């Protein structure tokens with residue numbers, strides 16, 4: 110795709126999300142007859158999900174991946190500029206991600222893999238239909254389809270020293286089992302897109318499972334979905350450190366449907382001194398304050414509030430990622446690209462990318478500590494009615510604190526303001542009215 114051009118729109122006939130009673134697979138058909146194609150569309154790219162697991166709700170997560178992969182491709186400075194830009198969709202379902210990396214992110218070559226070989230006709234059909242329409246004269250295929258266990262495929266590519274620029278792992282449940290193999294098969298500087306739907310571990314209802322999968326002991330806190338994202342990043346931090354690298358989170362995205370936790374991390378050269386931004390979050394139920402602690406403070410974890418005497422009021426989770434959830438510069442460039450392509454203002458499956466990315470950019474302020482506070486908690490602790498979200502954020506900013514909405518908690522704020530001062534600001538807002 111040309112650098113400044115809009116994302117290509119294809120001319121396949123489009124039937125958007127047919128109602129269930131009209132779904133082609135539900136109609137009676139003659140034995141042996143080919144099922145009619147049920148064509149879906151994402152940002153102008155059409156495909157047939159066939160019998161694969163496909164959620165149209167996850168389109169925003171795929172939009173973010175395409176924007177990130179495109180930026181990464183544009184930013185690349187390789188010793189060999191002719192080296193192809195390679196993307197792997199390690200658990201591809203119907204191949205929609207592979208298709209979008211090929212069609213929209215400008216990948217030179219995509220590898221679409223799914224353990225289920227029953228999906229082969231669906232994946233091949235989607236990729237070849239695109240290629241025929243986009244470049245009818247092309248002699249060489251720009252994709253390959255395989256049906257291997259993802260770990261085996263990743264390990265094989267690593268052993269052959271064939272590395273990818275982008276690896277997308279979108280499994281059912283958690284991704285922990287694939288992180289190390291995926292990092293091995295990734296080029297240094299490459300992007301790894303991880304997904305987890307293991308909300309029980311992420312929210313602290315399966316502490317032993319989060320410990321065995323991600324090395325983090327997670328217990329319930331008032332901002333469990335942010336902790337889920339931090340646990341996923343923390344897992345990648347730990348695996349990268351074991352391999353002698355480090356990672357930088359480019360963005361973290363929680364979506365309510367599913368629910369789904371997604372993080373895009375970049376593999377960076379060399380081990381960091383110790384593991385920075387990897388530690389513990391301590392939440393005090395008594396005063397509502399959260400704090401972060403490094404490994405060198407283990408044994409000294411306590412809350413500074415008056416109720417120091419009650420150790421049961423403190424919940425400690427970790428080790429996990431305690432740094433910023435996103436990279437501000439990268440997200441700002443993603444938003445510019447979404448605007449350039451006309452994606453920013455359109456609502457797709459209930460998500461407006463501009464609104465989402467704006468909130469994520471605000472969340473990436475490095476002054477903001479982990480966690481968020483819900484307005485009803487502020488109201489109940491301050492013993493006032495809930496202050497309006499925007500007014501509270503503006504007042505906190507006027508006081509010199511970082512404050513913003515959270516893309517994760519709808520009625521919540523993230524702020525660097527200590528809880529006592531925040532309650533005071535909420536009271537002032539209510540008393541002034």
Ligand SMILES: C[S@@+](CC[C@H](N)C(=O)[O-])C[C@H]1O[C@@H](n2cnc3c(N)ncnc32)[C@H](O)[C@@H]1O
Nearest residue numbers: 162163200201202223224225258259279280281
């Ligand atoms: C959540 S679906 C993928 C959806 C797809 N990425 C999308 O965006 O529509 C997970 C897919 O992973 C495949 N899968 C599960 N375990 C796998 C494994 N170990 N290796 C490769 N594929 C696997 C399943 O067959 C399934 O199609």
